[in-house]
Amino acid sequence: MEATLRFELRLDTVNKNGEHPLIFIIRIAGQRRKVSTGITLIPELWDNQHQQIVSLTTKLKIQLGKKYGENLPTKHQLIQYQDQISALMSDARAVESRFIFEKTPYSADMIAEEIKLQQKQATKKEDPSNIVYDFIDQYIEEHKHIREKGSLTVYKSLKKHLTNYQNHSRSKVRFDQIDYNFLQAFQGFLISWEETNEKTKRVSSLNNTTISKQLRTLKTFLSYAKKKGISVNPGHKDFSIKEYKMEVIALTQAELDLLLGLELNSNKRLDQVRDVFCFSCVTGFRYSDLEQLHRGHIKNDEIRLTVKKTKKPLIVPLNRFSKGILEKYEELAAPLPIISNQKFNKYIKELCKLAGIDDPVEIIRYKGATKQSTIYRKHEVISAHTGRKTFATLSLEKGIPAETVMKITGHADYKSFQRYVKVTEERKRNEMQKAWGAPV
Template sequence: MGTIRFDLRKDMVSKKTLKSPLRIIYQIQGERFTIQTKIKLHELNWDLSTRLPVFVKKKDALKLNPNIDFELTLLDSVQIGNVLQEMNTLTSQIRNIEKRFEYNKQSYSGSDIIKEIKQQNGGKTHKDEAKELLFNFIDQYISDHLALREPGSLNIYKSVKTHLMAFEQHSKIKVKFDQIDYSFFAKFQTFLINHRNLGNSTIAKLLSTLKTLLSYARRNNIKISDSYKDFTIKKETLEVIALEQDEFNALYNLDLSSNKRLDQTKDVFLFACVTGFRYSDVAQLKREHIHNDVITITVKKTKTELSVPLNAVSASILSKYKENRRPLPVVSNQKLNDYVKELCQLAGIDKPQEIVRFRGNVREINLYPKWALISFHNARKTFASLSLEKGMSTEEVMKIGGWEDYKSFKRYVKVTEQRKKLVMVKAWGEVSNLKVV
């Protein structure tokens, strides 16, 4: 069976009614067809994430568009119900045609389905080029996952589309599903190095994302060459930047009583350092999440429940803001990242850090003061690193921080020089005053 979805043609909005036509997009065996319906809606009556019509109250509509003529332009609840019924009827119509072919043990194509639909409804259809299918498929993937993932995590898919379109324009090679094979990956990788000036780590992420899209397309009955699977993506081992204990202490002991902005930044950052929370975790934290010295929240990124016990540092920070409505004075992610750099520079966290990156086979080395490389997410890395250094087991750190498998966890772990000394002494004893000859 093919895939069916409804799409509001906002590019075809009527100047008179301000409504757009609704169409069906039918995809099967790598081909894409559109079927025009007689349904017309204003964009406020269309939920892009669910791809369903929605009723909008007058006061809400006027907030979004003060100039809208509510009675003439938007559908009431009864009309929304009628549209839903009509959409279900059209979907059932397509499924029934497919089932009839299957019951009669007849092979069928998208064209056969569309021919039947045209005969029954007289609707207009057209077959899209495979290239358009791929680019539209990326848009559809993003739309399908909006409700399941954080919007920011889907930006990489937009980047893949942008780079593929640039590759097509530069190489004159049509980017179509049936053209993406081992050779395509090799050419695309070379293009990203030579003409998009990207580093190997960024390229690896783009190519991995393209493979994810191809796997998703295959599960949606689109025919794709298997040879792309043989293309090996080389991933660099990136440096993990985390605070060492003396740097954590320098921040903790920094007197910022005269600078409220940085003092609050310090509290939120240190709180994350001792809990392993991401920005999305501290941003959603409410007082009802804290009970019996344990924070219990549903992690926004993974949608899993997490229970994190309070400790001396996190409890004292929460106590400092006990009169506030929210447990922590969290600002926007961008501001917090900027303030954290400023904070760490003020604390003297400036140990030189060598960052090595490859662009193709060219090795590039840059030296930065450590504060310039620290953002809020480094708090989570610090939690993993320092917790291990203080004697917590890998399993305990993973459980508290919400890491589900070691493969995803190990990239956050920075084995510090101090931890190496501790485990060596624990295993073999302390260094004596005797000279080692």
């Protein structure tokens, strides 16, 4: 008699995330045996009638996200779960077929024991500590309380791309296999990778700058894993990652003066956005540090705080512009009228457009060997971080030594700061030629 195979969600058992274990049930001639799948699911994602995982559409994701938040599995995780379910069903039928071929009388117990033996052998064969994306989970968990949430995003992106690559190559990504050839293949995969947004139908892909960041993150992660005692393939050191120059979007002195002198008495919203942005332009603070700024940080005409990103103390002297902006809001409980970063980035573009900051700016990216050039109006590419870049470039142009500017901005690495020096030199050349004509 052929076995009846089904999957059931155990509604009598639930974990802290609201998930229930999915069990595999084998029935033969009245005998019933359960086998663990290792999968836990929220009830809304299991279709018992069709014996499959529910497709996570954008609408369903929004609906379930309100209830389960960050505990909601990703679409890729659900695809992996469905593959596991299909494989388990296939394995059980293969065991049953072998019994039939060998003319061996069999029971639900015998099939279950064979499945468990296969699971045990697979687990023994695969050392969990050697699976890269499993170790990424461990890294994120260990560092979530000591690092900013945003700084861990790059590791989550890396895990996503490694998981996609695994599905593509049909082999798990292991530390001992990441050599020159692997990185070359992974780079090629990232260049060709595309994803379609189900809601907007827009296709997104990765440019070479983003790909380089992913590869650098992976190599850094390999070094960290080695320090933790993981056996890492040394072949990855032979793979060099090409660096791509990023444009430095910063205001000129004339554009900053234009914003400072802009009449906005009738528009309180943009007036406050202008003040916060200009405060960043004359102090070099990141927006994340302006968000945490309180009056206790301000004393004796200087600001002393611990930088949110680096966790290092920073002292920034006030100047007449920054002190004037603080005095304007001295009646507020907070030193500055801070809003959310998302709204600020939207409004700052509106403000700069109103001010007429619209010189053409060319943004160049590469996808593989293909150059992608896009021309924007300058106000379209200005964001909260432009304030910090403006401070660095204008300070250098005013003659402040690079070492001093780095002390104020909190830059510890001259290599990352050097691009501001190059920008100011380019500006000098352009302004000279603009005023006196280019050499023949």
